[in-house]
Amino acid sequence: MEMDEFLRCLNCGKTLGPKSKHVQTQCTECLLNLNFKTEDLDNREIDRNLQKILDFFISDVNAAFNKDPAANTLIEVLAGYPGVKAVLLYRIAHFFWILRMPFIPRYISDIARDLTAIEIHPGADIGAEFFIDHGSGVVIGETTEIGNNVTLYSGVVLGGTSLEKVKRHPTIGNNVVIGAGAKILGPIKIGDNVRIGANSVVVEDVPPHCVVVGVPGKIISKKGEKIEKIDLRHGDLPDPIAIAVSSLDKRIKELETRVLNNTKKRHEDIEIYYGKHGGGI
Numbered sequence: 001m002e003m004d005e006f007l008r009c010l011n012c013g014k015t016l017g018p019k020s021k022h023v024q025t026q027c028t029e030c031l032l033n034l035n036f037k038t039e040d041l042d043n044r045e046i047d048r049n050l051q052k053i054l055d056f057f058i059s060d061v062n063a064a065f066n067k068d069p070a071a072n073t074l075i076e077v078l079a080g081y082p083g084v085k086a087v088l089l090y091r092i093a094h095f096f097w098i099l100r101m102p103f104i105p106r107y108i109s110d111i112a113r114d115l116t117a118i119e120i121h122p123g124a125d126i127g128a129e130f131f132i133d134h135g136s137g138v139v140i141g142e143t144t145e146i147g148n149n150v151t152l153y154s155g156v157v158l159g160g161t162s163l164e165k166v167k168r169h170p171t172i173g174n175n176v177v178i179g180a181g182a183k184i185l186g187p188i189k190i191g192d193n194v195r196i197g198a199n200s201v202v203v204e205d206v207p208p209h210c211v212v213v214g215v216p217g218k219i220i221s222k223k224g225e226k227i228e229k230i231d232l233r234h235g236d237l238p239d240p241i242a243i244a245v246s247s248l249d250k251r252i253k254e255l256e257t258r259v260l261n262n263t264k265k266r267h268e269d270i271e272i273y274y275g276k277h278g279g280g281i
């Protein structure tokens with residue numbers, strides 16, 4: 001048989017077999033990028049990261065139990081909470097991600113997405129006491145960083161705004177609550193003790209101890225008022241538009257009074273009566 005009747009892997013050149021029987025252009029190893037050797041791994045790093053999965057997971061389950069008034073027993077939390085399942089599978093996928101194992105971390109996160117409708121990229125870096133309540137539609141991108149004691153509700157997206165392979169997802173501080181449907185986009189920083197209202201769209205940095213509402217997100221500084229460690233008041237949100245309108249209204253009234261006081265009636269002024277509804281004399 002002539003050599004040109006054989007197909008070769010376009011990537012590594014390995015012979016794939018007769019052209020009549022093979023249609024793919026790369027060998028299985030190249031297609032899956034499975035060039036991974038366990039002997040290259042540092043065993044101490046494996047030990048440390050395995051221990052971390054367990055430690056983090058205990059803190060996650062405790063967080064779910066403490067933050068959800070509907071949780072009566074721990075077994076209920078372990079067996080019936082999609083957020084808890086998604087976070088455990090993320091912790092395992094992240095372990096393989098840290099070891100730079102190809103394919104498997106993404107496959108685990110895809111199974112988690114099928115099971116729970118929560119999509120957490122295995123590359124995301126998430127701290128302790130992480131809780132996703134309900135969780136359908138949550139998406140957490142690859143370069144997201146999340147501190148300790150953070151709570152997300154369903155529909156929250158921590159998304160990227162760049163096609164480049166750079167840091168393109170948000171960094172979230174400690175003790176942050178993000179309400180249902182909120183979108184936080186780009187490599188922005190959300191400070192510690194921040195509450196983000198439902199359906200807000202946040203595209204700029206948020207300093208610590210603030211509340212954010214609206215589209216685009218309006219930042220309301222709450223300096224001095226430290227948000228407590230477990231804070232689920234995500235429904236207790238100020239209305240910045242109403243605050244702005246009422247302060248404008250107050251200012252107009254002040255100016256009206258000042259103008260009226262400064263205007264002295266001259267003798268020749270004719271006073272016109274516009275009627276009760278402004279209809280004329």
Ligand SMILES: [Zn+2]
Binds near residue numbers: 009012
């Ligand atoms: Zn190949």
